Amino acid sequence: MLGLFQDKPDLIVHSRDPLNAEPPLARLRSRFLTDTADFYIRTHGNMPEPDAEKHRVTVKGDVARERTWTLRDLQGRFETRTVTAVMQCAGNRRADLQEVRATTGDPWAPGAIGNAEWIGASLADVLREADVRERPGLHVAFEALDIARNEGAKDAPYGASIPLEKAMSGEVILAWGMNGSSLRREHGAPLRIVVPGYAGVRSVKWVSAIRVQPKPSNAFQQRHDYLLFPPDMSPETQDPARGTAIYEMPLNSAICEPGPETTLPAGSTTVRGYAIATGRPIVRVDVSVNGGRDWQQATLEEKGDQPWSWTFWHIAVDLWKGEHELVVRAWDAAGQTQPSRPDDVWNFKGYLSAAWHRIRVRVD
Amino acid sequence: MLGLFQDKPDLIVHSRDPLNAEPPLARLRSRFLTDTADFYIRTHGNMPEPDAEKHRVTVKGDVARERTWTLRDLQGRFETRTVTAVMQCAGNRRADLQEVRATTGDPWAPGAIGNAEWIGASLADVLREADVRERPGLHVAFEALDIARNEGAKDAPYGASIPLEKAMSGEVILAWGMNGSSLRREHGAPLRIVVPGYAGVRSVKWVSAIRVQPKPSNAFQQRHDYLLFPPDMSPETQDPARGTAIYEMPLNSAICEPGPETTLPAGSTTVRGYAIATGRPIVRVDVSVNGGRDWQQATLEEKGDQPWSWTFWHIAVDLWKGEHELVVRAWDAAGQTQPSRPDDVWNFKGYLSAAWHRIRVRVD
Structure with missing residues (x-):
């Protein structure tokens, strides 16, 4: 082992x-x-x-x-x-x-x-x-x-x-x-x-x-x-x-870069992550740099005919000095999106954690 | 006309x-x-x-x-x-x-x-x-x-x-x-x-x-x-x-009875409504009488082999004197649920309004 x-x-x-x-x-x-x-x-x-x-x-x-x-x-x-x-x-x-x-x-x-x-x-x-x-x-x-x-x-x-x-x-x-x-x-x-x-x-x-x-x-x-x-x-x-x-999995997405609690230089940062919806295409990924008050649309990367694969996305955002909460949420082809707060999906076994993914970063 | x-x-x-x-x-x-x-x-x-x-x-x-x-x-x-x-x-x-x-x-x-x-x-x-x-x-x-x-x-x-x-x-x-x-x-x-x-x-x-x-x-x-x-x-x-x-419709649910702004007698009230998920069974309907802080599970009514029909649900709740916010949210077989706030799905054309449905009632 x-x-x-x-x-x-x-x-x-x-x-x-x-x-x-x-x-x-x-x-x-x-x-x-x-x-x-x-x-x-x-x-x-x-x-x-x-x-x-x-x-x-x-x-x-x-x-x-x-x-x-x-x-x-x-x-x-x-x-x-x-x-x-x-x-x-x-x-x-x-x-x-x-x-x-x-x-x-x-x-x-x-x-x-x-x-x-x-x-x-x-x-x-x-x-x-x-x-x-x-x-x-x-x-x-x-x-x-x-x-x-x-x-x-x-x-x-x-x-x-x-x-x-x-x-x-x-x-x-x-x-x-x-x-x-x-x-x-x-x-x-x-x-x-x-x-x-x-x-x-x-x-x-x-x-x-x-x-x-x-x-x-x-x-x-x-x-x-x-x-x-x-x-x-x-x-x-x-x-x-x-x-x-639990069989089929719900719509989900996550920010992979930057990592949580990262310290970044001021200016443009590329945010990257994945999104996945069971059996349905991802049609839109929204990214927020202010905790979900305003949203921008990420670029969905080409994945060809891959119905069971995830969708990679990225977006360049401008970040100024201070603390920022980056958030992602995805939308599937049925106009469905993720709940905003982990509390909305909490269960004692901790399954299907599919609320908006949030990370905090610091810009010096 | x-x-x-x-x-x-x-x-x-x-x-x-x-x-x-x-x-x-x-x-x-x-x-x-x-x-x-x-x-x-x-x-x-x-x-x-x-x-x-x-x-x-x-x-x-x-x-x-x-x-x-x-x-x-x-x-x-x-x-x-x-x-x-x-x-x-x-x-x-x-x-x-x-x-x-x-x-x-x-x-x-x-x-x-x-x-x-x-x-x-x-x-x-x-x-x-x-x-x-x-x-x-x-x-x-x-x-x-x-x-x-x-x-x-x-x-x-x-x-x-x-x-x-x-x-x-x-x-x-x-x-x-x-x-x-x-x-x-x-x-x-x-x-x-x-x-x-x-x-x-x-x-x-x-x-x-x-x-x-x-x-x-x-x-x-x-x-x-x-x-x-x-x-x-x-x-x-x-x-x-x-x-x-917009083709497929997202998961949704609504309270039909009591109606919004109803005045009710104190004691047990039966709350009734519908839930619908495109192409997936509804597996659970949660009802809250305190704005979404606590939830109870409604009874899903039998609908037979009706994959394109809605699911009717009902639940008896006890309501005491005062104002109450009744809320419903549904879960589909992929463990997906609805966003909590209308603001999370707002769009200027007003489509796919599928956040938790909330109504206010008054108990005398």
Whole structure:
């Protein structure tokens, strides 16, 4: 574990065991496709290292033909697909919520996100090869090799599920590669799931079984964790029946440069960041240098036909001597925008922190 | 015109010519399927009354076979489809924005919305019958019989367009009926377009031609009006290049009962309203009786398999003597919620007013 951490001297490590780490924002913003070495790492327990030659994944449950494949079987039998997609933790930007009131979970800055090229088989192809019975209301549960340490419950294999409809959409990948190379251990080698548009919790790493079933996964991550609770609910009063399972992620944006609390020279400063909306284009990004009183429109950088990627933006602003609050908010193609205050989205687990992103800078 | 208005003594009329009117909110909230007599009316000019036997609609442009049909032809040739869908004006709830600063347009309360059963042919079927050339990037423009009075421009036939991809989705209807009867004159008889999920401007009434073309409609409504502008833009500085055409509508919700400025008896009061998210389920509705400091969860009423309908909600709250600010906000399945303040979404045309809905009541 420590060895792995030492390979990444520049990540901000929130926890060493399990390893949870994110890149500094300027480096995150430096490339549209995030370097694998800069990709955030989120683990829930141990970090398995199965033999890539011997590891098998079984497709079972509500299928006519249960099938078991090795990585090599999959590579030989299925067309290789590449999907460029953002992966983001449901807790990305949690630190902003913790400034309102304490939450559970690590204090992620806006770096628990990355955009990568994922390489593998289409999960729809894999399920069809097992003669999946396509009926409304079914779920696809992923079972993993890692043993998650679950707060208030027994350690158990990590698991999560997605609706069968999403699994059959063609965009979900049973992935063996990332950014042109084999998956690295911390990203789920030799096989993981990648669910574009959904919170990272559903993109199960070290996957060993895929089960089609009438109900969502029975695993702790599905039933008790990764639920969006109302603001009045606390760790003591939490009731899973009053939470909503987190699948699609909300509209979000963040300032990556300059960093918070930076001291800048007077004059023109270029502000840079990202914006992301699930399944909808970003149509406008507004930046304010006075805490949200006035807004200017940032330039949206060209990203081509990349529906699951983020949108990079930048804008040159003039800053005079003194303290300034820089703010960003994004708008999607449905005219939807972000809430202004973290307090408006606070929940005790600190999920879906998607209010306007604000940083303070000082100009000398 | 006056005769028509006299048929609807209970609508709130913002303008008689063109006729723009909406129902009182308690009546709007009384039925999941809005009575046709209670459905908001939005017109941009005259109100044509073509002969239903002779009226024709032509499908032209980028199609292999230009076709012209009467209403009877359409009813004979195409399978009849029924889609239950909300129609809402892009200016619904504009009055809340006008409390921040003046905007152009009528001061719509939250009643410029309704949920109806629309009956007609699938636009996809109609376009296929004309051998439409399905290519990415095409648009379907609708030409209408009404002559719109356009602010700052010449009077011209009303027109608007949608992307071909949406037109071919199967959910867009070339409608001749509403709630089990023929369309009424004010709702576009004998034929109109109904685009579920999109702002009402795209659901063109009195449609006479449907043209598949490489660009959006050239009509005033498409190119100059119904654009979402940044907050710094004014009628004097407006630049269509900096506006975004309004298609899909954002997440929204409103309190329908009690009405604003109502005086209530102390004790339990039932608060009722609607919530709507384009293409996503509403998963939670929060109600506050103290201006948004504390929230309770409303009961979401059962609506069955109605992806394009609104969600009705209600909650019993205890109110003590004094003044109270009741607030509602909704959450969709992507964990997205509404901005808190109208100021956060203000634009000079007063579109997409989707901040938390607030009303003041007095308890004696």
